[in-house]
Each structure stands twice: as C-alpha cells, then as structure tokens.
Amino acid sequence: MPSLQDQLLKAGMVDAKKAKALEKEKRRQAKQVRRGQAEADSDIEDAAAQAKAAKLEKDREANRQKQAQAEEKAITAQIKQLIESHRIARPGAGGGQGKEEPIGYQFVHGKKIKKILVDAKLQRQLECGVIAIVVLNDNYELVPAATAEKIAQRDSDIVVLLNDTIATAKDSGGDNSNDSDDDYYAQFKVPDDLMW
Structure with missing residues (x-):
C-alpha cells in the first residue's frame, strides 16, 4: 500500500520538491530522536556504572570494618585466655593459700x-x-x-x-x-x- 505522501504526490496536491524536503526533515528529526535516545542511554549507563562503583567501595569499606572488628575480638579473646591461664593466685582473691597476713x-x-x-x-x-x-x-x-x-x-x-x-x-x-x-x-x- 502506498504511503500518504505517495498518494498526495500522485494526486498532484504536493510537488516532488516539497515532498523530498518533507522526507528529509522527517529523517533528520528521527535521527535527532535516536541521537538523543543514545545520549540518554549513555547517561543512564554512566550513572549505573558510578552507582556500581560506589556500591563496591561501600562494600569494601564494610568488609574492612568487619575484618577490623573480628581482629579486635580475636585479640581480646587472646588476652583473656593469656590472663586466665597464667593468673597468679593471691590472698584475698579466693585463690591464695598463703599463711601470711595479706x-x-x-x-x-x-x-x-x-x-x-x-x-x-x-x-x-x-x-x-x-x-x-x-x-x-x-x-x-x-x-x-x-x-x-x-x-x-x-x-x-x-x-x-x-x-x-x-x-x-x-x-x-x-x-x-x-x-x-x-x-x-x-x-x-x-x-x-x-x-x-
């Protein structure tokens, strides 16, 4: 089925020069729309990449903090174990058996x-x-x-x-x-x- 433009051209309502100019303008507008869409897509991709990088950095920082807390907890446990396994009994602390006055x-x-x-x-x-x-x-x-x-x-x-x-x-x-x-x-x- 012929397009409306072809029908108008055959009917003589529009001359060929004007039809060509309208076609050119229509293509240019479509091209600008595609270019704008591409730029918008590019902006969206850039924003997504930045958000992903920010999330990765945030996750790394959270992992560093968790690791530091785990190390601190391990050190505290080591200290507690050292003290409890090497403590010296003293009078008045429940473990001293000295005969001398404290x-x-x-x-x-x-x-x-x-x-x-x-x-x-x-x-x-x-x-x-x-x-x-x-x-x-x-x-x-x-x-x-x-x-x-x-x-x-x-x-x-x-x-x-x-x-x-x-x-x-x-x-x-x-x-x-x-x-x-x-x-x-x-x-x-x-x-x-x-x-x-």
Whole structure:
C-alpha cells in the first residue's frame, strides 16, 4: 500500500520538491530522536556504572570494618585466655593459700590509686618486675612478666603495672662495681614495710 505522501504526490496536491524536503526533515528529526535516545542511554549507563562503583567501595569499606572488628575480638579473646591461664593466685582473691597476713599493694591506674591484696612474696616479685598487674573486666590480676609483655604487644592498656626487672646480687653474679654513691646511701636503711 502506498504511503500518504505517495498518494498526495500522485494526486498532484504536493510537488516532488516539497515532498523530498518533507522526507528529509522527517529523517533528520528521527535521527535527532535516536541521537538523543543514545545520549540518554549513555547517561543512564554512566550513572549505573558510578552507582556500581560506589556500591563496591561501600562494600569494601564494610568488609574492612568487619575484618577490623573480628581482629579486635580475636585479640581480646587472646588476652583473656593469656590472663586466665597464667593468673597468679593471691590472698584475698579466693585463690591464695598463703599463711601470711595479706598486704595492701597500692599502684596507679589512670589517675586513680588502686589497691590489691598480696602477700610479702608477691609484693617482692611485683617490686622486682618478676610479675605484673593487668586488668581484665575491671578486675586486677597478677601474671608473670613474660605474659604481661605478650599482652602489652596486643594491647598495652591492659598492663597496669610492670616494673623493670631489678637484678639482685645473686642474679648479677656478685659483681662488685658499686658506685661510691651506693656505698654512701647504704648507711640509710629504708624499712621493707614502708607503704606510700
């Protein structure tokens, strides 16, 4: 079936030149519509690609946060296990079996002075740096210095008190390299039971 334009041309109502111009204009408009559609499609594809990239970045960040939380949880579990498996029994904490009267050992935690009950042996070990004080769930525990160092590698805030190891005369092999200051101050004895 011939088109309306062909019928009008045969009827003589429209001349060939004008029909050609109308056909050309019609093709140009169709081409512009297709070009506009292509640009719109391109814009939609760009927006979709940007949204996909943003979602991937958001997912990566969420995975990083989950992984960091999992690592933190694992470190906390390791610290708890180290403390519970190496804790030293002390008098007044339910596990000490010493026959001596408990001594209040005072130390600084944050900006507060705290006190735990120990016996004389534990007090000497704390002062010499053989054992340390750590905090677990707001409870203070005694652990060996080596364990406290492992804990400090994971989280230094858990270790409340770890004195430097003091070498005694037996430990140093009887080294006689004392300064004259040490000899001078040796005449001033400090009582062992002095509390601050």
